Amino acid sequence: MNEERYAYRVRQTLNHGLNDIPAAASRRLEAARHLALSRQKQTVSELVFAGAGTLASSASKVHIPFLKQALAIVALLLGMWISFYWHSVQYVTELEEVDSALLADDLPPEAFLDNDFFEWLKDDSSEE
Amino acid sequence: MKETTLASPQQLSSFLESVERRAFKQAMFAVRDEEAALDIVQDAMMKLAEKYGDRPDEEFPMLFQRILQNTIRDYYRRSKVRSMWTTLLSAFSPDDDEDYDPLETLAADEDDAGPKTPESKLLQVQTLNLIEDEIKKLPPRQREAFLMRYWEDMDVAETAAVMGCSEGSVKTHCSRATHTLAVALSAKGIKL
Numbered sequence: 162m163n164e165e166r167y168a169y170r171v172r173q174t175l176n177h178g179l180n181d182i183p184a185a186a187s188r189r190l191e192a193a194r195h196l197a198l199s200r201q202k203q204t205v206s207e208l209v210f211a212g213a214g215t216l217a218s219s220a221s222k223v224h225i226p227f228l229k230q231a232l233a234i235v236a237l238l239l240g241m242w243i244s245f246y247w248h249s250v251q252y253v254t255e256l257e258e259v260d261s262a263l264l265a266d267d268l269p270p271e272a273f274l275d276n277d278f279f280e281w282l283k284d285d286s287s288e289e
Numbered sequence: 290m291k292e293t294t295l296a297s298p299q300q301l302s303s304f305l306e307s308v309e310r311r312a313f314k315q316a317m318f319a320v321r322d323e324e325a326a327l328d329i330v331q332d333a334m335m336k337l338a339e340k341y342g343d344r345p346d347e348e349f350p351m352l353f354q355r356i357l358q359n360t361i362r363d364y365y366r367r368s369k370v371r372s373m374w375t376t377l378l379s380a381f382s383p384d385d386d387e388d389y390d391p392l393e394t395l396a397a398d399e400d401d402a403g404p405k406t407p408e409s410k411l412l413q414v415q416t417l418n419l420i421e422d423e424i425k426k427l428p429p430r431q432r433e434a435f436l437m438r439y440w441e442d443m444d445v446a447e448t449a450a451v452m453g454c455s456e457g458s459v460k461t462h463c464s465r466a467t468h469t470l471a472v473a474l475s476a477k478g479i480k481l
Binding site: 165167170172181190191194196198200202 | 298306310314323338339341343414420421435464468
């Protein structure tokens with residue numbers, strides 16, 4: 162017996178039988194097919210959209226992260242500079258107040274009661 | 290580009306349309322229950338569409354067969370006891386030959402467009418019924434291999450991949466199935 166030849170005959174008979182599937186079953190198969198198609202995974206269109214999106218929004222989407230990073234760095238540097246400037250201005254103002262008070266001999270009486278003040282005066286005169 | 294080879298909805302539709310009837314019959318041979326067979330085919334179609342609907346259409350036959358066979362096995366697992374009873378009871382039921390009423394078949398066929406001569410049609414239906422009965426009786430692995438190899442036109446390597454066995458096993462299953470069918474059908478006076 163030739164196996165393939167025999168199997169081919171069986172196949173032919175089985176194929177004839179496909180036409181005799183009950184109408185209700187055929188309708189159910191058709192409905193199942195439509196249902197399956199409605200849920201088909203569609204990577205093709207998603208890929209196309211994703212590709213198009215990348216191309217179209219390359220200026221915005223690709224550069225926006227760098228822009229944000231740059232803005233964050235600039236804001237940080239600006240904040241640091243403002244903070245440093247404000248502290249230095251404050252420091253200079255304090256020094257100015259003390260110096261002007263010393264020069265004008267307009268120190269408040271509390272200053273002469275402060276031991277630290279005399280220590281400072283000693284250190285300052287010894288350095289000279 | 291890889292995207293261009295992916296299947297379109299039309300390709301999936303054509304594929305499903307081309308296999309749905311055979312899939313239904315395969316499931317029927319395995320589970321012997323029309324409703325269950327229809328559910329199995331529907332599940333298999335849904336899984337193929339939902340999980341692999343974006344794959345190239347040339348991959349569909351293998352993927353679908355793998356899903357279909359797994360769905361049939363899942364059905365077996367879920368209704369193992371019920372299936373066992375069906376098999377047991379079918380062994381005690383009289384042969385279909387004895388129950389077969391040609392008049393019923395002829396009456397049903399009158400609605401069909403263009404049957405051949407009543408005698409040839411009857412013979413064809415009888416032969417088909419006998420073949421289908423014998424296919425149902427085959428051991429599951431032999432039946433799977435035989436149907437995939439010779440009805441679904443899959444080659445030995447593809448069938449082996451779907452069944453998860455060696456190519457040698459596929460050849461053995463096919464050979465045994467064909468031999469069993471030939472002997473059984475020959476005993477019933479059917480020469481193919």
